[in-house]
Amino acid sequence: MLLAIDCGNTNTVFSIWDGTEFIGTWRTSTEWQRTADQYYVWLSTLMKFQKIDVEITDMIISSTVPRVVFNLRVLADRYFHTRPIVVGKPDCLLPVDVRVDGGTAVGPDRLVNTVGGYDLHGGDLIVVDFGTATTFDVVSEDGAYIGGVIAPGVNLSLEALHHAAAALPHVDIAKPQKVIGTNTVACMQSGVFWGYVGLVKEICARIKGERAREMKIISTGGLAPLFQQTEDLFDEFHDDLTMHGLTVIHRYNKENN
Numbered sequence: 001m002l003l004a005i006d007c008g009n010t011n012t013v014f015s016i017w018d019g020t021e022f023i024g025t026w027r028t029s030t031e032w033q034r035t036a037d038q039y040y041v042w043l044s045t046l047m048k049f050q051k052i053d054v055e056i057t058d059m060i061i062s063s064t065v066p067r068v069v070f071n072l073r074v075l076a077d078r079y080f081h082t083r084p085i086v087v088g089k090p091d092c093l094l095p096v097d098v099r100v101d102g103g104t105a106v107g108p109d110r111l112v113n114t115v116g117g118y119d120l121h122g123g124d125l126i127v128v129d130f131g132t133a134t135t136f137d138v139v140s141e142d143g144a145y146i147g148g149v150i151a152p153g154v155n156l157s158l159e160a161l162h163h164a165a166a167a168l169p170h171v172d173i174a175k176p177q178k179v180i181g182t183n184t185v186a187c188m189q190s191g192v193f194w195g196y197v198g199l200v201k202e203i204c205a206r207i208k209g210e211r212a213r214e215m216k217i218i219s220t221g222g223l224a225p226l227f228q229q230t231e232d233l234f235d236e237f238h239d240d241l242t243m244h245g246l247t248v249i250h251r252y253n254k255e256n257n
């Protein structure tokens with residue numbers, strides 16, 4: 001069975017794929033110091049707790065944090081006796097082209113989202129991922145990753161305000177009732193929430209303009225539903241788009257490598 005690992009700058013998600021569906025998904029904070037032994041204790045405990053008794057034979061990793069890959073490789077070797085596929089490494093084949101400036105190391109999560117989105121919807125897509133950063137990945141008609149946009153993430157924007165301004169507290173994102181905030185927290189939430197609604201609309205409109213064609217907008221990441229409930233920003237939301245993309249890349253490598 002496949003263990004798919006999506007390692008972002010804030011959180012790392014482990015999912016087990018049985019070939020048809022994900023039978024378990026667990027999340028931990030991303031820390032490059034975490035050792036293979038620590039991962040194993042954590043994962044095996046959670047698997048036992050959910051009575052998931054399966055043998056992991058394959059592993060695929062997407063990591064936006066290069067340093068964590070070493071210990072995940074040790075995990076694969078020591079506990080599962082397998083060599084992981086690492087997205088972005090030369091020996092990992094991708095079922096889509098990447099058309100960007102020479103020397104650009106595109107984030108593996110963006111490549112995986114491109115593959116996952118293309119598999120589910122075909123081409124001419126904008127994939128919006130609300131993680132540590134908010135990324136827009138532009139997928140051409142033939143499924144290639146042709147570039148995109150990187151904006152500061154929602155939580156990062158709120159944290160930046162808190163850190164840089166002595167009188168601004170730590171605030172969690174929420175949809176404000178009105179645009180005009182009548183207290184500090186409401187003002188901050190309004191700036192980030194409505195600012196983000198505008199950001200998403202403007203960027204998507206400009207991408208469509210530059211491409212001069214209609215494009216489907218799909219979203220993923222924990223905060224996408226919060227925005228979707230207000231305005232019709234996206235055509236579709238997929239909670240596990242990155243994980244889906246990892247299973248597609250794994251299958252492609254098994255068949256072609």
Ligand SMILES: Nc1ncnc2c1ncn2[C@@H]1O[C@H](COP(=O)(O)OP(=O)(O)OP(=O)(O)O)[C@@H](O)[C@H]1O
Binds near residue numbers: 223
């Ligand atoms: N309604 C909500 N309000 C506030 N935070 C939320 C809400 N729903 C989800 N979140 C948070 O949104 C964040 C986004 O999760 P996601 O997995 O997409 O990205 P991440 O883990 O923060 O970033 P990365 O993948 O870059 O590490 C998570 O930290 C999650 O706890």
Ligand SMILES: CC(C)(CO)[C@@H](O)C(=O)NCCC(=O)O
Binds near residue numbers: 008104131
């Ligand atoms: C933009 C992030 C941080 C989003 O997770 C990641 O995809 C990344 O580190 N990208 C590298 C630069 C690029 O994608 O062009």
Ligand SMILES: [K+]
Binds near residue numbers: 008109129130131
């Ligand atoms: K993510």
